[in-house]
Amino acid sequence: MSSALCYNILLHCIYIYIYISNNMILFIHNVISKNPTFQELAVYENMSDQVKISHEELERDGFCQNPFFECLIAEVPEEHKSKEGFTIVGYAFYFYTYSTWKGRSQYLEDLYVMPEFRGNGIGKALLSKVTEVGKNKGCVRLQLSVLNWNTPSLDFYAAKGAQDLTVSEGWHFIRFDGKHLDDLAKGAPKN
Numbered sequence: 001m002s003s004a005l006c007y008n009i010l011l012h013c014i015y016i017y018i019y020i021s022n023n024m025i026l027f028i029h030n031v032i033s034k035n036p037t038f039q040e041l042a043v044y045e046n047m048s049d050q051v052k053i054s055h056e057e058l059e060r061d062g063f064c065q066n067p068f069f070e071c072l073i074a075e076v077p078e079e080h081k082s083k084e085g086f087t088i089v090g091y092a093f094y095f096y097t098y099s100t101w102k103g104r105s106q107y108l109e110d111l112y113v114m115p116e117f118r119g120n121g122i123g124k125a126l127l128s129k130v131t132e133v134g135k136n137k138g139c140v141r142l143q144l145s146v147l148n149w150n151t152p153s154l155d156f157y158a159a160k161g162a163q164d165l166t167v168s169e170g171w172h173f174i175r176f177d178g179k180h181l182d183d184l185a186k187g188a189p190k191n
């Protein structure tokens with residue numbers, strides 16, 4: 001786990017207490033904490049080599065006047081900490097987008113729950129909280145992407161009522177980066 005990806009910064013603290021099946025109390029609040037890191041989800045997705053972001057960049061982009069992202073963290077009480085001693089056991093990382101057809105929207109970049117805490121309602125609680133935050137800001141939809149082999153997560157979202165737009169509407173997920181992005185920007189008309 002990269003030490004560059006350790007966070008310990010408190011955003012506006014919104015504490016929510018959710019009682020789940022085994023009486024574990026979940027504290028979901030807006031923090032970025034040091035674990036689990038984004039690296040953990042990237043490892044799950046077999047893309048750990050693609051995590052290039054630094055602590056400084058995340059701090060700069062999440063804690064500026066107009067933050068580029070928001071993050072909700074699921075924390076369990078000390079007595080339910082993970083085998084490795086972590087109390088932060090999951091997170092949802094999202095930001096706002098806009099649809100010219102529908103208006104205010106959210107994009108869920110990451111949803112992650114540590115393996116030993118899965119199946120306790122934490123993922124659903126995080127997802128519900130993200131949508132509640134969005135609804136309160138007038139968002140009319142939440143979008144996200146999932147790798148095609150990740151059937152547990154595709155099933156998880158489908159069970160919550162999500163549409164698979166690749167299947168229903170044929171959308172492809174397109175990205176520019178690196179040299180191609182640089183080349184495009186260099187080709188911009190100058191005043």
Ligand SMILES: CC(C)(COP(=O)(O)OP(=O)(O)OC[C@H]1O[C@@H](n2cnc3c(N)ncnc32)[C@H](O)[C@@H]1OP(=O)(O)O)[C@@H](O)C(=O)NCCC(=O)NCCS
Pocket residue numbers: 041044109110111112113114117118119120121122123124125145146150151152153155156159
């Ligand atoms: C996807 C993930 C966040 C779900 O978190 P979780 O805490 O295990 O899920 P929950 O316990 O909250 O499940 C809530 C509900 O979804 C259902 N569910 C969970 N996994 C499911 C699956 N694979 N298929 C169908 N339903 C599923 C549960 O049965 C439960 O249903 P209920 O509300 O009717 O009781 C978690 O498995 C995870 O971190 N996966 C690895 C990372 C990942 O792939 N993230 C998504 C891509 S960004």
